[in-house]
Amino acid sequence: MTLSDAPRINCKSLADLDSQRSGEVARIFNIQRYSLNDGGGIRTVVFFKGCPHTCPWCANPESISSAIHTVRRETKCLHCTPCLNNVRECPATAMEHIGQNISFDELVKEVLKDEIFFRSSGGGVTLSGGEVLMQSAFATRFLNHLKRLGINTAIETAGDAPAGFLLLLAKQCDQVLFDLKIMDIQQSKAALNLRLPRVLSNFALLIKENITVIPRIPLIPGYTFNKNNFQAILNFLAPFSLKEIHLLPFHQYGEAKYRLLNREYTMRDVPAPTEQEVKEFYLMAEQAGYIVTIGG
Known part of the structure; x- marks a missing residue:
């Protein structure tokens, strides 16, 4: 689905989105099909618009503003x-919108177009x-619906939201891909606006x-x-005795988006x-007992 194909629904702000009964509208900026990352199997990834954080390396700068x-x-x-x-x-x-409002039913319809790939590959949605927790009411209802259809579900999140919102959403997930970044409290707040x-x-609550939960560490x-x-x-x-960890090396793939915006x-x-530099962190994680994935 291209953004221009999505239905246009009048909605003033993200506050309006989550205030609607049962979360009936979402604001997204992309639907990526046939992804081999972001969870197991072939996946369809729905990118929600809006993020409270200020990561300087963000590869999706179009996701930051709601x-x-x-x-x-x-x-x-x-x-002309x-x-x-x-x-x-x-x-x-040459002119295009970044971001669209999409109804619950329309988004379900869009992701179910790929159902055969989910079933055959062990994939899902x-x-x-952005940060999906900014639209947690919609996301929770949406994933609950998919789970009742037997579709594997996952979220990617920085986990910086009220625990109740995160827990309700996480309980609808087969896995939570959870980013861990700067471990200094002051630096994390100053550089990323992250609590x-x-x-x-x-993170501990989900465990x-x-x-x-699969921890993911961007190497920036x-x-x-x-x-x-x-x-x-x-x-x-x-202390959590987890089996798996993902390392996400820094890349420059998002640079052109900054120019566009x-x-x-x-x-x-x-x-x-470099590959050798990343390998040093790979070995540290492996020696700590993890199955390590580069990317993910």
């Missing part, structure tokens, strides 16, 4: 006047973002509730890509870690 906004792809633009920056009138399709004590408390130069921080993560995880990208000149 607003629907319009961009122009300069390589397509004819620099008839469209007046109107997406529907643009003759070159993953909700990502680390709440994140760690929520206590016997929810399958200048932030998380140092052995002290990584060891602090391993120390935090040690006219946003500053402070990580532009930061080199991606």
